[in-house]
Amino acid sequence: MLTQTKQRQGIDMALIAGVTLVVATLSILPMGRLVFELVMPQGSFSLRPIQTAMGSSTTWTATWHSLQVGVGGTLLSVVLGTSVALLVSLTDVRAKSPFVLFYVVPLLIAPQVTALAWLQLFGPASPFLKLVGLAPALGSRNPLYSTTGIIVLLGVQYGPLVFLMVRAGLRKLPRELVEAALSSGAGRLTVLRTIILPLMTPSIIGATALAFVSCVGNFGIPAFLGIPANYLVLPTLIYQRLAGGGPAVLSEVAVLSFLIGLIAIAGILAQDYTSRRRDYRIASTSLPAAPFELGGWRICFEILMWSLIVVVLILPILGLFLTSLVSAYGIPLNAKTVTLANYAFVMFDHTAASRAFLNSFGLSIAAALFAVVLAVPLAYLVTWRVRWWTNFLNLSVELPYALPGVVLAIASLLLFLKPLPILGVQIYNTIWIIFYAYLARFLVLAVRPTISGLHQIDRSLEEAAQVAGAKLLYRMRSIIFPLVAPATLAGGILIFMTAFSELTVSALLWASGSETIGVVIFSFEQGGDSNYAAAISVLTVALTFILMLFTSLFARHLPAGVLPWRD
Amino acid sequence: MAGLKINNVSKSFAGFNALTNVSLDVRDGEFVAILGPSGCGKTTLLRLIAGFEKVTEGTVTVDGNLMSSPSINIPPESRRVGIVFQNYALWPHMTVSENVGYSLKVAKVHKTERHRRIEEALALVDLNGFGDRRPSNLSGGQRQRVALARCLVSAPSLVLFDEPLANLDVHLRASMEDEFASFHKRTGTTIVYITHDQAEAMALADRIAVMDKGVLVQFATPRELYEQPATKMVASFIAQGMVFPIEILSAQNGKCRARMLGHDVQLRCSSDQKVIAPANACIRSADIELVETGGIPIEIQRCIYRGGGARIEARPLDGSDLELHFDLPEPKRLKAGDRIQIRVISGWVIPQEYVS
Numbered sequence: 001m002l003t004q005t006k007q008r009q010g011i012d013m014a015l016i017a018g019v020t021l022v023v024a025t026l027s028i029l030p031m032g033r034l035v036f037e038l039v040m041p042q043g044s045f046s047l048r049p050i051q052t053a054m055g056s057s058t059t060w061t062a063t064w065h066s067l068q069v070g071v072g073g074t075l076l077s078v079v080l081g082t083s084v085a086l087l088v089s090l091t092d093v094r095a096k097s098p099f100v101l102f103y104v105v106p107l108l109i110a111p112q113v114t115a116l117a118w119l120q121l122f123g124p125a126s127p128f129l130k131l132v133g134l135a136p137a138l139g140s141r142n143p144l145y146s147t148t149g150i151i152v153l154l155g156v157q158y159g160p161l162v163f164l165m166v167r168a169g170l171r172k173l174p175r176e177l178v179e180a181a182l183s184s185g186a187g188r189l190t191v192l193r194t195i196i197l198p199l200m201t202p203s204i205i206g207a208t209a210l211a212f213v214s215c216v217g218n219f220g221i222p223a224f225l226g227i228p229a230n231y232l233v234l235p236t237l238i239y240q241r242l243a244g245g246g247p248a249v250l251s252e253v254a255v256l257s258f259l260i261g262l263i264a265i266a267g268i269l270a271q272d273y274t275s276r277r278r279d280y281r282i283a284s285t286s287l288p289a290a291p292f293e294l295g296g297w298r299i300c301f302e303i304l305m306w307s308l309i310v311v312v313l314i315l316p317i318l319g320l321f322l323t324s325l326v327s328a329y330g331i332p333l334n335a336k337t338v339t340l341a342n343y344a345f346v347m348f349d350h351t352a353a354s355r356a357f358l359n360s361f362g363l364s365i366a367a368a369l370f371a372v373v374l375a376v377p378l379a380y381l382v383t384w385r386v387r388w389w390t391n392f393l394n395l396s397v398e399l400p401y402a403l404p405g406v407v408l409a410i411a412s413l414l415l416f417l418k419p420l421p422i423l424g425v426q427i428y429n430t431i432w433i434i435f436y437a438y439l440a441r442f443l444v445l446a447v448r449p450t451i452s453g454l455h456q457i458d459r460s461l462e463e464a465a466q467v468a469g470a471k472l473l474y475r476m477r478s479i480i481f482p483l484v485a486p487a488t489l490a491g492g493i494l495i496f497m498t499a500f501s502e503l504t505v506s507a508l509l510w511a512s513g514s515e516t517i518g519v520v521i522f523s524f525e526q527g528g529d530s531n532y533a534a535a536i537s538v539l540t541v542a543l544t545f546i547l548m549l550f551t552s553l554f555a556r557h558l559p560a561g562v563l564p565w566r567d
Numbered sequence: 568m569a570g571l572k573i574n575n576v577s578k579s580f581a582g583f584n585a586l587t588n589v590s591l592d593v594r595d596g597e598f599v600a601i602l603g604p605s606g607c608g609k610t611t612l613l614r615l616i617a618g619f620e621k622v623t624e625g626t627v628t629v630d631g632n633l634m635s636s637p638s639i640n641i642p643p644e645s646r647r648v649g650i651v652f653q654n655y656a657l658w659p660h661m662t663v664s665e666n667v668g669y670s671l672k673v674a675k676v677h678k679t680e681r682h683r684r685i686e687e688a689l690a691l692v693d694l695n696g697f698g699d700r701r702p703s704n705l706s707g708g709q710r711q712r713v714a715l716a717r718c719l720v721s722a723p724s725l726v727l728f729d730e731p732l733a734n735l736d737v738h739l740r741a742s743m744e745d746e747f748a749s750f751h752k753r754t755g756t757t758i759v760y761i762t763h764d765q766a767e768a769m770a771l772a773d774r775i776a777v778m779d780k781g782v783l784v785q786f787a788t789p790r791e792l793y794e795q796p797a798t799k800m801v802a803s804f805i806a807q808g809m810v811f812p813i814e815i816l817s818a819q820n821g822k823c824r825a826r827m828l829g830h831d832v833q834l835r836c837s838s839d840q841k842v843i844a845p846a847n848a849c850i851r852s853a854d855i856e857l858v859e860t861g862g863i864p865i866e867i868q869r870c871i872y873r874g875g876g877a878r879i880e881a882r883p884l885d886g887s888d889l890e891l892h893f894d895l896p897e898p899k900r901l902k903a904g905d906r907i908q909i910r911v912i913s914g915w916v917i918p919q920e921y922v923s
C-alpha cells in the first residue's frame with residue numbers, strides 16, 4: 001500500500017516537474033534572459049546600451065509613433081468591433097452566422113497579408129482601380145503609406161478581436177435586466193445607454209486592452225505601410241537596427257524590446273485596474289434578450305454591415321487576387337495580360353519561396369502537434385490540480401503570447417546566440433530557433449481551449465477511472481485526452497493557421513535556408529515584386545479559408561467559443 | 568388600477584404550442600395567482616401580458632386598452648405594467664436608490680420629487696437607509712424587496728410577479744408572503760402572481776388559475792379549487808387529492824350515490840351531474856375514516872411518521888393498482904403490511920365534461 005502511494009506520488013511529481021520544466025524553458029527562461037541582458041549587457045554590468053538607446057531621438061520618435069498608431073488603431077477597432085457586436089447581438093438583423101464568419105476572417109489573415117492586400121487595392125498600380133477606371137497616375141503616392149493608413153488597417157485587423165469579446169459579454173447579459181428597464185418605461189436607446197453599455201464596460205475595457213497590446217506589438221502592418229514612408233514604430237525600428245547591425249546591436253535592441261514590453265504591460269495593468277473597480281459579475285443562465293426590432297431600419301443596417309464586409313474583406317482580397325494575376329507591376333489586367341505565371345514562379349521556380357512553403361508548413365505542423373501534446377497535462381494541472389503555483393504556471397504560458405512578438409524574438413536571439421551549453425549545439429541561424437519561438441508563443445492557443453474544455457467536464461469522470469485503479473498516465477491517455485481532444489485539436493488548428501503565415505518572429509530570426517512564408521512575402525514586397533507577394537498571399541488566404549471551413553465540420557463537438565468564427 | 572382581460576390567447580414557439588386558447592378575466596384590484604407545474608407556460612403567459620412576447624392568437628386588454636393582438640403589440644415600455652422577476656433582475660451597476668428611481672428618471676421626474684418617492688418606496692418595503700448600497704451587498708430577501716420597491720415606485724396599475732419567492736429559504740418566504748399580502752391590501756393594485764407552490768397561491772390569491780401543458784384548466788377561488796376540482800389534474804395537483812374511478816348510481820341536487828371499489832358511497836357533485844357509468848371522484852384525506860367492519864379493505868404499504876400524526880400509503884385489497892394516501896392522528900399505531908378497513912364519507916365527482 002505504502003509503496004503504491006509512493007509510486008503514485010512519483011508519477012505525479014514527474015508530471016508536475018516535466019510540465020514546469022517545459023513552461024520554464026519556453027517562458028520564464030527567455031524572459032529572464034532578456035531582463036538579464038538589460039542589467040548585464042554582454043555578461044558584465046553596464047548602462048551603456050540603455051544610455052545609447054534612450055539617448056537616441058529615433059527611439060523616442062518610434063515610441064511616440066507606436067503610441068500614436070496604438071491608440072488610434074485601438075480606438076478604431078473598439079468603435080468598429082463594439083458597434084458590430086451590438087448590432088449582431090441585440091437586433092433582428094438577418095444572416096448573422098455568415099456575417100460573423102466573414103467579419104472575423106481578417107483576424108485570421110496575417111497582418112502583412114492584410115497590408116499587402118490593401119496596398120494593392122489602393123495603389124497606383126491597382127489592377128482593380130484600373131479595371132474600374134479610378135487608378136491614380138503611376139508614380140503617385142499610395143495614400144496608405146501614412147499614419148492614418150496604419151491606423152485604419154490596425155482597426156480593420158483588430159476590430160474583430162473586440163467584436164468577439166464584446167459579443168461574448170453580450171451573450172451573458174440576462175434578458176431580465178433589459179426587460180426590467182423596458183417595463184420601467186425606458187425606450188430602446190435609453191436601455192442601451194443606461195443599462196447595456198454600462199454592464200458591458202468590463203468586456204469593452206478588456207477588449208480595449210487586448211486591442212492596444214496587439215496594435216502596439218503589430219509588425220506586419222507598420223512594416224509594409226510605415227517603412228516605405230520612413231515612419232518607424234518600435235517593432236520596425238528593432239527590425240531595422242538588427243538587420244543593419246547584426247548581433248552586435250543585440251543589447252541595444254533588447255532595451256527597445258523591453259520598452260515595448262513595458263508599454264504593453266502598462267495597457268494590461270490599466271485594464272486590470274479599471275475592470276477590478278467595475279466588476280459586476282453577471283452570473284446567469286437565463287436566455288438572451290429578445291432582439292430589438294429595427295423595423296424599416298433593418299435593411300439599412302444590413303446593407304451597412306455587408307458593405308463593411310465588402311470593404312474590409314472582399315475588396316482587399318480581390319485586389320490581392322487581381323494583382324497576383326498580372327504579369328508585371330503596373331500593367332492593367334485584361335485577357336492578354338492575365339497569367340498564372342506568378343503562381344508557378346513562387347511555387348516551383350523561386351527556390352527560397354518553395355523552400356519557405358516547406359519550412360512554414362513543417363514549422364506550423366510541428367508547433368501545433370507539440371502544443372497539442374503539451375496542452376493536455378498542462379491544462380490538467382491548471383484546472384484539476386489547483387495549487388497556489390498552478391495559476392502562476394498558467395500566467396507563464398500566457399506571457400509570451402500576451403507580449404509583442406518582437407519581445408520573444410529578441411529574447412530567443414539572446415538565449416541562443418551562443419551554442420547550447422554542454423551539448424554545444426548551435427541553434428542560432430537555424431530553423432530550430434524559429435521552432436522554439438513559435439512553440440513558446442503559440443502554446444497558449446492550445447492550452448486555453450483545453451482549459452475551457454476541462455472546465456465543462458465533470459471531474460468525477462476522472463475520479464471514477466482513478467477508483468477503477470487507472471494510473472495517472474493511463475487516465476490521461478484513456479479518459480482526459482479523448483474528452484478534451486476536440487477542443488485541444490481546434491487549438492492546434494488555430495496554431496497552424498497563425499504560424500503558417502507568421503512574420504513578426506520569423507522576420508527577426510530567419511536565416512538563409514530557414515525562410516518562412518511571411519518572410520518571403522515581405523522580401524518580395526520590399527524588392528518591388530508585389531505580384532509574387534500577392535500570389536503567395538492568395539495561396540495562404542485560400543489555405544486559411546479551407547482550414548476554417550474544414551474545422552467548422554466538427555464544430556458540433558467543441559465547447560462554445562473555441563472557434564472564433566463560429567457564431 | 569386596471570382590469571386585465573386575456574381573450575383566447577395562443578402562443579407558439581417555432582411550432583411548439585406553449586399556450587393554447589387561454590382566456591382569463593382579472594378584475595380591477597384582484598390578486599390572481601397562476602399555478603401550475605414547471606414548464607406549463609406560466610412565464611410565457613406573464614411575458615405576453617408584459618409585452619415581451621407577441622401573441623400568436625387572441626388579445627390582451629389592460630384597463631380596456633388593447634395591448635396585444637396578432638397585429639398590434641404595444642411595446643413593454645408603454646404598457647405601465649410593473650414586473651418582479653424570479654431572479655430579481657437588479658442592475659448591478661446601480662445603487663439601490665438608482666435601481667428604484669430608474670423609471671422616474673426615465674420619465675424625467677424632477678430630482679427632489681424623485682428623491683421623495685424613492686424614499687417612500689424604500690420605506691414601504693422596510694429598507695430605509697439602504698439607498699446607497701449596491702445590490703451585491705444585499706441578502707436575497709432584501710434584493711427581492713428592492714425589486715418590489717422598484718416596481719412600486721411608479722405606481723403601476725398592474726403588477727406581475729414571476730415566482731418571486733422561489734429563490735428564498737422557507738422562513739423568508741413566509742415573511743415575504745405577508746409583505747405581498749399587506750402590499751396588496753394597502754394599494755389595491757391588480758396583481759398577477761405566478762407560482763408553482765399551491766400553498767403560496769392559496770394563502771395569497773383571491774382567485775387561482777391552474778394551468779397544465781399550456782391550457783388553463785380551472786380559474787376559481789382557492790376554496791372552490793379545493794372542494795370542487797374541475798379535472799383529475801387539478802384534483803391531484805391541489806393538496807394531493809386522490810382520484811378514484813366510480814360508477815354513478817344516482818345524482819340530484821348536488822348529491823350523488825356511487826360505487827367505488829365495490830362499495831356504495833355518498834358524494835358531492837355539481838347540480839347538473841348526469842348519471843354516467845365511468846366517472847372519477849376526488850377524495851381528500853379528511854374524507855376517509857377507519858372502521859372495524861364493513862369498510863373497504865386495504866393493505867398498508869408505508870407509514871410515515873410526521874410529528875403529531877402519520878401519513879399512510881396503502882393499496883386496496885381488490886387487486887386494482889390504485890394508491891391511497893391519507894393522514895391519521897397519532898394514537899393509531901400502524902405499520903407496513905397491516906390490513907385495515909376504511910370508509911369514504913364524502914368526496915367530489917369530477918364533472919363529466921372533463922372526464923377523459
Ligand SMILES: Nc1ncnc2c1ncn2[C@@H]1O[C@H](COP(=O)(O)OP(=O)(O)O)[C@@H](O)[C@H]1O
Binds near residue numbers: 606
Ligand atoms: N423563447 C422560447 N423559445 C422556445 N420555447 C420556449 C421559449 N420560452 C418558453 N418556451 C417553452 O415554452 C414552455 C413553457 O415555458 P414557461 O412559460 O417558461 O414555463 P413555466 O414558467 O410554467 O415553467 C416550455 O416548454 C419552454 O421550453
Ligand SMILES: [Mg+2]
Binds near residue numbers: 609610730
Ligand atoms: Mg417560469
